[in-house]
Amino acid sequence: MPAIDSFQPQVSVIIVSADSGASLRDCVNSVLACTTPLELLLIDNASSDGVPQAIARAHENDARLKMIYNRGNLGFGPAVNRAAAQTRGQVLLILNPDCLLQQSALQRLLDVLAKEPKAGLVGAVVCDAQGVPDPASYRRDPVMQRALASLFKRGGEGVNVTGEMPDHLVEAEAVSGAVMLMPRRVFEWLNGFDEKYFLHCEDLDLCRRVRDGGWRVLLAGDVRIWHGKGGSSRHRPVFVSYHKHRGMWRWFRKFDPAARKPHLAAVVWLGIWAHFVVKIPGQLRRSMAR
Known part of the structure; x- marks a missing residue:
């Protein structure tokens, strides 16, 4: 790999870990196997499982990987914000530690971001091991009536968009926080994640603020990314x-x-x-x- 001072990444991948388990190794390996010029910032929220340290040792000669260790569990959004402040790419990819990224998926997301006017955030369809899409990949704002409809399984428009998951590019109110690609300038303009969320709903908040800022939230329905169950x-x-x-x-x-x-x-x-x-x-x- 080139020396870190001369290496200019196209995209900065941010992964937050917190006792994420063995799946974190597979996630990191999948990112580093991509051929797009990238850097990977793995920021750890005081894990006790030793996996982040093992990953650092395994990739100590790879200048693309940067490790950041927090002394405590800061929460998801605050950790992403701290990592984002140290990135050098003009595009950020926020990736859950139990996702597997393929080069073709990364390139498709980058193409969407580059070609779609006013694209502020691009998501993908996250799937389980059997390839079944997670309904949370394609969501609406969780206003009270929708949240109640989802919570009590009653009729009416819920938070998740029902029906067959799209297999093409669609505009969305919100996408899954497991995979979120966005221009760094948009992330910075929004001041990143709202740090008053610790875990969960900060992705819905970010999608809403992207839209309120005049950008579009898009779901690349033809991009499917495997997403496991979080260790934490x-x-x-x-x-x-x-x-x-x-x-x-x-x-x-x-x-x-x-x-x-x-x-x-x-x-x-x-x-x-x-x-x-x-x-x-x-x-x-x-x-x-x-």
């Missing part, structure tokens, strides 16, 4: 669930017109935290069964 979510389900519900409340307060009505806001607050409490016993049982 499996090991600490109640912790993750708490921050997910906390993120829901913050998004509601920032963007939902219903939040301007105190009585509705109170009902939503009670509903969110009641839902969190109800989920705890099942999460603990599943965690203990593993």
